Amino acid sequence: MDQIQAMRIFVRVVEAGTFTRAADSLDLPKGTVTKQIQALEARLRVKLLNRTTRRVTVTPDGAAYFERAARLINDFDDLEGSMANAQASPKGRLRIDVGTTVASHVIIPALSRFCDQYPDILVDLGASDRLVDLIGDNVDCVIRGGELADQSLVARRIGNLPWVTVASPAYLKRYGTPTHPDELEKKHLVIGFFAGSTRRMYPHEFVKGDERVDVTGPYRVSVNDGNAHMAAVLAGFGVTQTLTFTAAPKLESGELVEVLADWAPPPLPVHVVYPPNRHLSPKVRAFVDWAADLFANNPHLQRR
Template sequence: MDQIQAMRTFARVVEAGTFTHAADSLQLPKATVTKHVQALEERLRVKLLNRTTRRVTVTTDGAAYYDRAVRLLADFDDMEASMTHARANPRGRLRVDIGTSVARMLIIPRLAEFQQRYPDIQIDLGVSDRTIDLISDNVDCVIRGGELSDQSLVARRIGNLEFITVATPDYLAQHGTPAHPLDLESGHRIVTYFSPVSQRRYPLEFHRDGEVVEVANNPHLTVNESNAYVFAIVAGQGVGQITTFQAQPHLERGELVALLPDWPQPALPVYVVYPPNRHLSAKVRAFVDWAAELFAQNPLLQRA
């Protein structure tokens, strides 16, 4: 039995919650995953997992073994990554998850550069505006905007998202140009964003000299995907708030007009986030550094 492989498999089952999910994330047959765990239990002569038809739970011995195994595996990976060749030539499969707008406008158009620089790294690129669980979904790192809620994760701030209020020239010709945020509460159509996870609807938000105004009076349209949200505003559905990064090409082409510049919304921090036990992985470090380079090269993503 390959003990390291068996330990990795056991840890993945614990994190995924089922043998099936663990097998999918490891790209192994379910029977192989089961065999590894059984062999590990036989070797240790303890029961590590309680199996049910729906889910597996960790025994007391299994929990203690998992904690030490995760640390040992992290040390083992760090040891391999610390070798000069591994640092110079990181390799392996890297699972990354990013938001849809960042994927479409920044990462995917430049991804060939990363692949040319690191030809031995294979990328599984998840693209979604949904918040994922890095541990249970076995993801190496994510790029997300907003303050972090899970303080157990490692995060590197790589930029900021500045928001701007916009509408199309045709829309403004029909409905008029607002001079104050409260003008939007009557005679205007509002386009807002709602979370694909919590379903929360986010109002248009305006700040000036300590005053905060929120406008969400019966929105004309709500959208839960950032690219579709931008396209809806460009299509003339109403007034909305998008990042300057998203808006810039449409402003340059005259497809959108900036509104209420004296009432900005606070910038949203952007982080690359990864589990603490993978902080020295050469392939993760390579992607994190490259993503930080991309954000640093765009002044629209660095404004405070």
């Protein structure tokens, strides 16, 4: 039995919560993962995991073993990553998760430059607006907008995205142009945006000096995806706030019109985030630095 490999598999099973998810993230057959855990338990002569049909939980002995094993695996990976030429030639599979709008408008159009610079890195890019579990989903890093709710994560702020309030010409022709945010709740429609996991509706925030107005409705259409959000405003379903870099081409072409220009919410902070219990490997460091440069050099991705 490869003890390091068995230890790594055990740590991944605990993090993922199931044998199936652990096997998928390690690119191993589920049977191999099961046999390695059984062999490890036989070697240690203790039961490490309690298995049910839906989930795996650690025993008290397993919890104690996990704490030390995770630290040892982390140190082992740090040692390998610090070897000669590791920084010059980062390599391996890099798992990233990015919001749909940032993925399609920012990361993917520029990603070829990253791939050309680091040809030995294989990029697995997940594009979603849901909050992923970095540990459970075995994701190396994410790019997310908004203030961080989980203070245990390591984060680097890479941008401050300004907002713009827009509507389609067809909508404005039908409903008129609002001159104050209060009018949106009285004689207009907005496009709602809700969190996919909680279904909580995000308010439209309007700030002018010391005055602030929050608007959540009325609406006929609400979405939970950035691309769907843009499609809804282009289709004339209402007034909404969107990030300036996504709206700029539509404003230039006349497909969208800016309204309430004097009322702007605070810019959206953007962070690249990774788990604290994983070393910043060369491949992750390369992507973090590349993403920071990408945002810093784009005027639409910084505070106006």
